[in-house]
Structure formats: structure tokens, C-alpha cells
Amino acid sequence: MKPQRILPRLYRVQQSRLETYDTWTLESEPVDGDGVFSFAPGQFNMVYGFGVGEVPISISGDPAKPERLIHTVRSVGAVTKALCSLKKGEEFYVRGPYGTHWPVENAVGHDVVIVTGGVGLPPLRPAVYHILSNREKYKRIVLLYGARTPQDMVFTSELKRWRARFDVDVETTVDAAKPGWHGNVGVVTTLIPRANFDAQNTKVFICGPEIMTRFTILELQKRGVTTENIFVSMERNMKCGIGHCGHCQLGSVFVCKDGPVFRYDKVQPFMSKREI
């Protein structure tokens, strides 16, 4: 591993944008002025909030625009709360990028179905940017996104823009809504039976809580999608990010080093095992 990926690098917040009541997007640039941060869609960084700690955060920006490093963070614990409270001009440390990426190159010539829920969309957004920038290389593109309520949905303006395109099917759904909401109500898995894709020629990317991933795969299998064409992003308690500490071990793999993106058949045996 290159030393620069292990050494933390200081970044300064250029913009902090509230996505939902508990989720912020931080756009930052390196303090040392060397502006390029190359990464592949689906990779993550270890992000350090001063005096609080370090957490793995997926990169949510456009891989074709590496001059700004973008993370979308949901405030759920001490470190993420500290990161979400950062204002323009404040600094934090970053090391990375780490891990495997969405197989956007392997998906060329295929339909691509992206299924995500909650804050699972940010780790997939770089893949969406890449696919849309290279739209002619792919067949049908379907994006299915679920959230608890309309207020929990991230990147709503972008979702609208993507939906307005004629070359991508975007369907969203929420678990509960009040009148005034004109979208779907029901879990994200209910969108799969009616989605328009060729199950025999599809690559599926899934990112969301593990329970959502499992039930999504069951629906996809009913449509005839095979496990070797399904890719999932896994989450475990990561500490080092480079496969040394063992905190994120899942059966025979390390999520930080061998993942976070796995072909489903590689992790299938471990997914529903209570003992792992």
C-alpha cells in the first residue's frame, strides 16, 4: 500500500450542506494545496474528527472531478456528530481511499440496476455519476431508492434531475407518508417486480442496511438475477481500514480490504449467520 494512503492528510471544509435533518454533505480541499484525490466509485476514506475519533465514510462525489473531496455523513455517533458540525474553513484528517469499488467497467454492455435505501445512496452516487457520464456504454439504467419518510431522502434535487432524463428509470419510495406526497409508499423491495430490466443481462449494485440488502436479493432472485451478477456494499466496525486490525472481519474476509464492495456469492454464506 502506498504510504500516502496510510498517512492522514489535512482537509479544509469548503462547503457544508444539510441534506436531511441528520445528514450533511461536506465538500473539502486539501490544506497542502495538492488538489487531486483520485478514487474509484464505492471506495471509502477513514475520516478523523479532531479529539473525537476516526470513522469510515464513503466518498460521495464525482470520480471525474477529483479536485473536491465529498463525503455525505449521517450524524449517528460521537465522531459523525462532530463531522456534521464542521463549518466552512474548519479542518479534519483524511486517509484513503480504501477498499474495492463498484464494477462499473464489468457492467459495460449490460443493464444496471441500482438498489439503495436510507444513506446507502451516497456510496453509490459516484457510480451513478460514472455511468451517466458514459451512458452510451450501458443498456437500461434503473435506480430504486427507498427511505423511511420523504424527509429522510438525500440528494432530492439530483434525484429529480436524474428522473427528468429519458435514459434512466428512477423510482423512489418511502415507508410512510402523509397526503401531499405523490410518490410511492412501501419498502424498496416492492419496486423490483415492476422495474424494467433484463434479468439475464443485468448487473445489480446494492447499498443499504444489511437487512434491506438481504430482502432485496430475494426479490431479485425471483426475477431471475443470479448471485454472480449482484454486488453489495457491506458495513462492519472498521478501525484501521487496511486489513490489519481484524475488527471488520466477516468470515474469511476483511470488509475494509476485501470489500466494502463484494460480489454477492463471495459473502452470501456469512450474510445471515448469527454467529458471524
Next chain:
Amino acid sequence: MKTLDVILADHPFFKGLNAQQLKFLAGCSSNVRFEPEAFLYREEDEANNFFVLREGKVAVESYSPKRGAIIIQTLSKGDVLGWSWLFPPYHAHFSARAMELTRAISLDGKCLRKKCEEDHDLGYELMKRFSAVMIQRLQATRLQLLDLYDQSA
């Protein structure tokens, strides 16, 4: 223009029914249309029919004075709506409201109940199909209860 028995025969819900059964069902059917915000039925209404949605979107919702209306589920083209006509006391448990212009085939449940008592083959075929819909909706409701998008899940 397609006749109702042809439309029903093309629908996955009715797939496998014989021509005579389809003809009978078509005799109990009518085309209906609901403007946005119109109710297909309301909670506590007598449940005398069910709907095969052909176009549009319908919210299945419940109302409480303190919380107002809560949408539990939305259904759209191809979905089957309503099974309270099958079970006593034949009253709707939720309301169904058109979220946009909705076209559907309405099937007369009262007429079907009577016929199913006389023709158990048809009754069994319909019960099989409604059981599948109910299981699908039950599973979806269970997933909603699991709070699928909770990051700690």
C-alpha cells in the same frame, strides 16, 4: 378495442382461469375511472368490490383525528386492490384514494361471493390468487415494521 374478458385474461392475476370462468368474471366487471383525490372507497364502507388497476396510482390510507391521514401503501398499474369483500363483515378496513387519474376494472364482489359458493372451482382459484396477494402485502408490511433503512439494522 379489447373486451373485458380479454383484458382480464391478459392480466397475471387471472392467468390460468378457463374461458368460462373469465367470461363470468367479465360479466361481473365494469370499467371505472377516478379523478385525482377521489376515493375508490373509504374505511368502514361496505366492501362490495375489488379493483384491478389499469392506470394511475392509489394510496391505501388510514385516518386518525390526531395524526390525520397516513398513507400505508401505494398501488399502481397491474396491482389488485381490495379483499374485504371476501370476508365478513364485508367492510373496508382502510381507505383507497386516487393520487392521480386512475383507471381500473371494478369487479362486483357480492356477485362473485354468490358464484364462488356455487362454483367451488372458481372459488378456489380466486382464493389462491388472493392468498398470494395477501402474502405479498403481509411480507411487505413485515419489512416496513423491520424499519429497513435503520443503519443499525
